[in-house]
Amino acid sequence: MNTVLIVDDELIIRQGLKCIIEWNAFGFEIIGEASNGKDALDFILQKKPDVVMLDIRIPKLSGLEVAEQARKQGYQGKIIILSGFSDFKYAQEAIRHGVEYYLTKPIDEGELAETIQKIGENIEKETRHQEIMSQYLAKARDSILFDILEGNSDLGQAELAEINLYAEEYQVVIYEKYSRHADSVSYRFSDLLKVANEENSSYESLSKDNNEILLLKGSFILNKFQEFLAHYEKEQKPQANSPLDTLFITYGRIVTTPDDIYISYQEALRLLQRRFFCEHRQHTIGYDQLPDLLKHGTYEITAQKLRDYCELLTGIIQSAKRNQMAEALNELENNLYYAAEDIPRIKLFLTDLYLSIKERLTHLYHNESLPFPGNAEIIKIISEKYYLYEIILFFTEQFEIIMQTIGSPSSSSVMDDIIHYIKHNYMDNIKLETIAPLFGYNSSYLGKIFNKKVGMGFNMFVDLVRINESKKLLAQTDLKVYEISEKVGYRNVDYFHTKFKKYVSQSPAEYRKATKDP
Numbered sequence: 001m002n003t004v005l006i007v008d009d010e011l012i013i014r015q016g017l018k019c020i021i022e023w024n025a026f027g028f029e030i031i032g033e034a035s036n037g038k039d040a041l042d043f044i045l046q047k048k049p050d051v052v053m054l055d056i057r058i059p060k061l062s063g064l065e066v067a068e069q070a071r072k073q074g075y076q077g078k079i080i081i082l083s084g085f086s087d088f089k090y091a092q093e094a095i096r097h098g099v100e101y102y103l104t105k106p107i108d109e110g111e112l113a114e115t116i117q118k119i120g121e122n123i124e125k126e127t128r129h130q131e132i133m134s135q136y137l138a139k140a141r142d143s144i145l146f147d148i149l150e151g152n153s154d155l156g157q158a159e160l161a162e163i164n165l166y167a168e169e170y171q172v173v174i175y176e177k178y179s180r181h182a183d184s185v186s187y188r189f190s191d192l193l194k195v196a197n198e199e200n201s202s203y204e205s206l207s208k209d210n211n212e213i214l215l216l217k218g219s220f221i222l223n224k225f226q227e228f229l230a231h232y233e234k235e236q237k238p239q240a241n242s243p244l245d246t247l248f249i250t251y252g253r254i255v256t257t258p259d260d261i262y263i264s265y266q267e268a269l270r271l272l273q274r275r276f277f278c279e280h281r282q283h284t285i286g287y288d289q290l291p292d293l294l295k296h297g298t299y300e301i302t303a304q305k306l307r308d309y310c311e312l313l314t315g316i317i318q319s320a321k322r323n324q325m326a327e328a329l330n331e332l333e334n335n336l337y338y339a340a341e342d343i344p345r346i347k348l349f350l351t352d353l354y355l356s357i358k359e360r361l362t363h364l365y366h367n368e369s370l371p372f373p374g375n376a377e378i379i380k381i382i383s384e385k386y387y388l389y390e391i392i393l394f395f396t397e398q399f400e401i402i403m404q405t406i407g408s409p410s411s412s413s414v415m416d417d418i419i420h421y422i423k424h425n426y427m428d429n430i431k432l433e434t435i436a437p438l439f440g441y442n443s444s445y446l447g448k449i450f451n452k453k454v455g456m457g458f459n460m461f462v463d464l465v466r467i468n469e470s471k472k473l474l475a476q477t478d479l480k481v482y483e484i485s486e487k488v489g490y491r492n493v494d495y496f497h498t499k500f501k502k503y504v505s506q507s508p509a510e511y512r513k514a515t516k517d518p
Helices: 011-019 037-047 063-072 088-096 109-149 157-162 189-193 219-235 258-273 303-319 322-337 343-364 375-384 388-406 411-425 432-438 443-454 458-476 481-487 493-504 508-516
Strands: 002-007 028-034 051-055 078-083 101-104 170-177 203-208 211-217 247-251 284-286
Touching: 002 011, 002 037, 002 109, 011 028, 028 037, 037 051, 037 063, 051 063, 063 078, 078 109, 101 109, 109 203, 109 211, 109 258, 170 219, 170 258, 189 219, 211 219, 211 258, 219 284, 247 258, 303 322, 303 343, 303 388, 322 388, 322 411, 343 375, 343 388, 375 388, 388 432, 411 432, 411 443, 411 458, 432 443, 432 458, 443 458, 458 481, 458 493, 458 508, 481 493, 481 508, 493 508
Parallel strands: 002 028, 002 051, 051 078, 078 101, 247 284
Antiparallel strands: 170 211, 170 247, 203 211
């Protein structure tokens, strides 16, 4: 329903205008009236009616003055000037103030009805035109954004500023559904960061391949995003049904020029394609976690490497060396992280590897019934895994079953293997729940027997191994404390300080000074 304001200093005329035609029949509703120009102007600027019926001769401000000031302050509605004078100069003045309609008093019912009908049709046409233009502009803006993301834009700073795309720094973020069992509920990025995004002032949002691509603009939203990442790192395991539990987020580096936005975008895109290599319950991955292929080189999957791993793992299974098994699978996982091949090819390599091991062991132990799954089941299990760590865990669990079938090592020898593994992998993110399956235990049971056999808890033992290694590095090298912290497995240097002081009763700096003083 279109809205109407009636402005005339005579009450009887205002009442007459309200009754002279069936306003509702034309799709209009009278929402107010005013008897002077000042009240009329205030109402127009506040309520923005679609139509103003405005008498020229009213107190405080004339009708023409009201029209002039309303236009200057952005009022875009239709104005009908009412006047008892037919002098052409009033019409000329009204036209200069954007008035398209001019009626003389006394108002003729038919003429008013015809004018209102025409105004209604014009408003409807303009509304449709605006909707179409908005759609075209949205498509054009999306096209511009895609050009910027892909490095194909030649817009200058002034042009970018005109469409609200210029900022002092940028970062590209891509997010998608994380949980393979997530429902259809989606979370807006602004909800996660707890920010408003009025008129796309903080970020731009695009959809591609069922993923949301976000271009963060300016230090405010970039700082908010860093706070979000820090909160996630502390939370580690988001609660079920929380936004974090259903999202996977990748992000490229921060760049300071529009021309470099494509670098951040390409990094975020590559990370999205590398989700297969993420750790358990990892929801975010950033540009600093991209493999440095120039420094490390790529790992090529070949038939010879398949044979080498088959021989190695078969021998380990036969000798029941669980520490060697854990290290060999860890090495395999790390090598595949740098593989040049795509994910389906990596899965095929792992399927071939498992089937080759199965074939060899079945031949060697043909008199025993080894509990391998059927080939079709093996192919299905590996092909349907989402992550590399899931496939490695499947290998570990299966090989443990085979080792137990071939021979039954004592719990003491298994514990020796676990301790050996910790001492050689303390620099990694070692956790009881990830170690336990590698050696055929659940985490709760392993924690109990570890405490009983070793005389201390699992986490304390790992801490002591790390602290002892850090003491060697402090005494024998000139590495900075934060570098030593990272080398021994503590990502947070403040946490390393706390642990070191707890076990050594000195800070790392104090310990280094004490060991180097004569």
